[in-house]
Amino acid sequence: MRKLICLFCFAVFSNFSAEAQESEIFTLEEFLAMVKRYHPIVAQANLDLSAAEAKLLKSRGAFDPKLEGGVKEKNFKGTEYYSLWKGTFKIPTWYGIDLKAGYEQNEGYYLNPENTTPDDGLWSAGVNIRLAQGLLYNERMNNLKLAKIFQQQSQVERNIQINQVLADATKAYADWVYYYQNTSVYEEFLENAFIRFEGIATSSRLGETPAIDTVETMITVRKRRLDKKQAELKLQKAKLALSNYLWIEDIPIELDDRLRPLPESLNFSEALGIESLLGNAKEVDDHPKIQSLEFDLEAYDLDIRLRRNQLLPKIDVEYNFLSEEIDDADYINVNNYKAGVKVSFPLFLRKERGNLKLAKVKREQAEFKIAESQWKLSNKIRATEREILSLQEQAVIASEIVTESQIMVAAEKRLFEMGESSIFYINTRENKLIDAILKRNKIDNELNLAIAKLFETLRIEYEND
Incomplete structure (x- = not known):
């Protein structure tokens, strides 16, 4: 070679003489x-393979832990209307369960009562579960x-x-x-x-x-x-x-x-x-x-499985226990919590049944x-x-x-x-x-x-x- x-x-x-x-x-x-x-087409084929690997890396990003935080304040004529500080840490899991932890500290003269927190802030830890659609199989x-x-x-x-x-x-x-x-x-x-x-x-x-x-x-x-x-x-x-x-x-x-x-x-x-x-x-x-x-x-089998899962109702359950001090031995108190349930279900499921039929076809x-x-x-x-x-x-x-x-x-x-x-x-x-x-x-x-x-x-x- x-x-x-x-x-x-x-x-x-170089130039060669005919005799040489x-x-x-x-x-x-x-x-x-x-x-x-x-050959360029071979190089292009290798790039297509690299693109597929990049898409795989991108899809794995849906399971990456995420850290979020933000501050929101309002001051007018020397008065602090409110100061909202909030940070969360979220860990997506393979199934439809997300683990969450957070901290928030709010204060201000016109603070909304539901945002009131202790002086040292409020810690939270909990879980978000999709009980029906998205629990055993979901889009990510x-x-x-x-x-x-x-x-x-x-x-x-x-x-x-x-x-x-x-x-x-x-x-x-x-x-x-x-x-x-x-x-x-x-x-x-x-x-x-x-x-x-x-x-x-x-x-x-x-x-x-x-x-x-x-x-x-x-x-x-x-x-x-x-x-x-x-x-x-x-x-x-x-x-x-x-x-x-x-x-x-x-x-x-x-x-x-x-x-x-x-x-x-x-x-x-x-x-x-x-x-x-x-x-x-x-x-x-x-x-x-x-x-x-x-x-x-x-790939079509996976699409059919996803479409079947979408026939189930959406039931999102969230529970977070609250605590002022996380270094205390008995900081977990089930009586201090924030929870909620959200339910959604189309009555005729025409869109979902149509998608499932198309996937089977x-x-x-x-x-x-x-x-x-x-x-x-x-x-x-x-x-x-x-x-x-x-x-x-x-x-x-x-x-x-x-x-x-x-x-x-x-x-x-x-x-x-x-x-x-x-x-x-x-x-x-x-x-x-x-x-x-x-x-x-x-x-x-x-x-x-x-x-x-x-x-x-x-x-x-x-x-x-």
């Missing part, structure tokens, strides 16, 4: 490691549980986003390999055609071969040169497409011309870590997409979506596996055709040397060999793309960092 980073940075900030350039192998594993480490409990679910879901969604980026990057790499192979084929056969042209031209000048053979070999040279130019154009486009995934420290990097793949040792299924899964893919129940949808189902919709997604994923995985197996068989056949075509070209060349063949037949045999090689390259490319599609469909986590 360090070698590649240095190579890319040097390529960006030496090709470097850029493997699929190195490429995917760079994408996973530096619900929000915290939802935040934990969304944090887990964000982790799954992060992996899905990273998998998508890596799958798209793998497809771009497969196309780069494909067009690199095609360009190499045209370069090789262009060189062969040019060597043959020089030989035929020399033989024609000596009167050993007809001059028309020189024209025919020149046509072949020009045609293959044209094919090579077209292949180079496609290769450049593939390089630019691949460069979309190359970043280093938030800086986009263009693929250097010195980098090349190594097709002969390339194994996409092994590089992506799915070699053992070909023809034996895991069950879709453990699929990340299904897991994400099941987290939605858990959303849950049923989520269940249907999970079932549909499981069936689609299962079929897509099986279809991709069959495509891979078929392409593997086609690749074997295509390789056999290439081998046999090479034998035919070699035989035709021997016949030409013995004077029993012609340039036309050699060119014909070579053209068929070129078509066979290009066909094999295309099948290999389709196979690599299918393997990348299976990696994308399975949504597995890439481990080869």
Whole structure:
């Protein structure tokens, strides 16, 4: 990885002479490691996970102890109408119970009698209980549980986003390999055609071969040169497409011309870590997409539980015992207290029953979506596996055709040397060999793309960092 980073940075900030350039192998594993480490979408996925953690922290804040205090005074024409000082300390608990403690000291000429306190102030300690709605389940409990679910879901969604980026990057790499192979084929056969042209031209000048053979070999040279130019154009486009995934420290990097793949040792299924899964893919129940949808189902279950709790009446009971001195051993006196009860209950509960029904409908919709997604994923995985197996068989056949075509070209060349063949037949045999090689390259490319599609469909986590 360090070698590649240095190579890319040097390529960006330096000028190289064509003579000094030496090709470097850029493997699929190195490429995917760079994408996973530096690509902006991967960074964005990590930020989404951080946002979920921040929401979890925020929801836990509903259970934080709270300290409050305040002073309120009024003075007019030298008269102190009132001076109110009050401080409270509140501890929310998991259930609908809040523990409270407070102190207040009030004085003034026009002080409201209900605010009268002893000279040293009045201490209080007590509890606020929601007896029906909100006791065993309430909104702050619900929000915290939802935040934990969304944090887990964000982790799954992060992996899905990273998998998508890596799958798209793998497809771009497969196309780069494909067009690199095609360009190499045209370069090789262009060189062969040019060597043959020089030989035929020399033989024609000596009167050993007809001059028309020189024209025919020149046509072949020009045609293959044209094919090579077209292949180079496609290769450049593939390089630019691949460069979309190359970043280093938030800086986009263009693929250097010195980098090349190594097709002969390339194994996409092994590089992506799915070699053992070909023809034996895991069950879709453990699929990340299904897991994400099941987290939605858990969230809907919590919503239903909250809506059911809201059908209960609101009964808030508060009790606080009062004391002048808290350092006295018998400062707790049940006869000195402040208490209250508040009851609220809608007669028809239409709003609450409507919310509950909507929550149940959303849950049923989520269940249907999970079932549909499981069936689609299962079929897509099986279809991709069959495509891979078929392409593997086609690749074997295509390789056999290439081998046999090479034998035919070699035989035709021997016949030409013995004077029993012609340039036309050699060119014909070579053209068929070129078509066979290009066909094999295309099948290999389709196979690599299918393997990348299976990696994308399975949504597995890439481990080869």
